[in-house]
Amino acid sequence: MSAPEGPFVIGVDSSTQSAKALVVDAATGQVVARGQAPHTVTPGPGRESDPEEWWQALEDALAQCGRAAQQASAVSVGGQQHGLVTLDGGGRPVRPAMLWNDVRSAPQSDRLIGQLGGPAVWAERFGSVPAAAFTVTKWAWLCENEPQSAAATAAVRLPHDYLTGRLTGEATTDRGDASGTGWWASSTGGYDEEMLELIGLAPQLLPRVLTPGEAAGTVRPGLPLPTGALVAAGTGDNMAAALGLGLRPGQPVLSLGTSGTVYAVSTRRPTDPTGTVAGFADARGDWLPLACTLNCTLAVDRVAALLSLHREAVEGGGEAVLLPFLDGERTPNLPYASGLLSGLRHDTTAGQVLQAAYDGAVFALLRALDEVLDGQGAGADGGADDSAPLLLIGGGAKGTAWRETVRRLSGRPVQVPRAEELVALGAAAQAAGLLLEEDPATVARRWGTAEGPAYDAVPRDEATVTRVADTLGGADTLLRQR
């Protein structure tokens, strides 16, 4: 490995389970130091985390980077999307943040969709039909269930805004993460005052939406980073990964992490009235049609643990179907669902049940991918590109069982980038772009972040796809019961 040329930049991924920090050579993309520290999510009916824990995990991750972090000229934070962070007048959390995978606000989601005139109106105005993940439903839940917390709130932030704000002292966000709130309208590119009035949220509680390429500020004194270093806007984790891959329109991505996501950059504004595809903005000026599942790596790992199997101990054959909706589900939109196992026979093996869990998780993502690419103008010419390899990223992309399940159920060629932390790398590319006055996606392409082993297409396993689809359709009433 050649000696780093510098300057150094830092990219952060504050995701659901941990904070990861990379110190990167802006010239070459070489990762010169890295750190990672976990934070906790509450179990039980809701999913919450203490924002102060995110900050401590970030400090820990930076400390692990050692001296290299002290040489950074710019930093940027990518973070889990949608979470509702409520701060008091002193900037301290009023209560723990409600996370993207907290489905308690499903009734508020239904109500808000109706209040505005239905899914098509939402899709046209906001780009998305707000599932329980969207921040707007969480604020409505808070007002109804904890009015004292809502009344004590002097500022509302998303996870990445909160961390960026602690670095700079400024109240900022970006269009990518703002597009997952449900109060930022993709049709106008700004906050929707009528929506804010409807949910009783004063606009002055919200951060300023930076334009792509604009700086959030500089690092304040007394922090574990060089004072005065540039701080880029940051963005949601999926938007950061899109930057980190240097994605071109139409290139499909499948991310296997706490959440499963499928997306592509699009030059056309998405407006899917079915609600499967969220019409997010990306961090540059284009769009990021995306579908997200709540049950991905954690759900499959949980099934493996229940079966006392290693996560790779899958077996083929059998007719078991496992819909791994342990946390309720968002895609398909079944917030009250739980996991469902069917097709068991005397000769079904534990390994086949585990394979069925992978199949169920991957099926949901691939069916949604068709909708992300169809009709949403993801391709350069507005159409899907079936021959483009599916870029497989996230922690699950390291697993053979995940990769082979994706190949078998998609029938597509798959490419697994060698670079592992694409959210943090995307944030680093954004920081480098700010520092070097370059487009971050161009920076990432120069770094070669998407390069990695390519796997040919295999014939699609139609029998399994049909069996999972039929089970899902047949169990619809059961899966919708509260």
Ligand SMILES: Nc1ncnc2c1ncn2[C@@H]1O[C@H](COP(=O)(O)OP(=O)(O)O)[C@@H](O)[C@H]1O
């Ligand atoms: N070698 C591996 N094989 C399969 N899965 C893995 C491997 N290493 C990590 N994982 C999975 O990756 C997940 C974390 O992925 P990551 O993308 O870091 O999540 P997030 O960003 O959502 O916190 C874990 O839940 C774990 O199941």
Ligand SMILES: O=C(CO)[C@@H](O)[C@H](O)COP(=O)(O)O
């Ligand atoms: O809600 C979404 C996307 O809409 C999730 O993708 C979150 O952004 C959480 O991401 P991870 O922690 O799984 O990376």
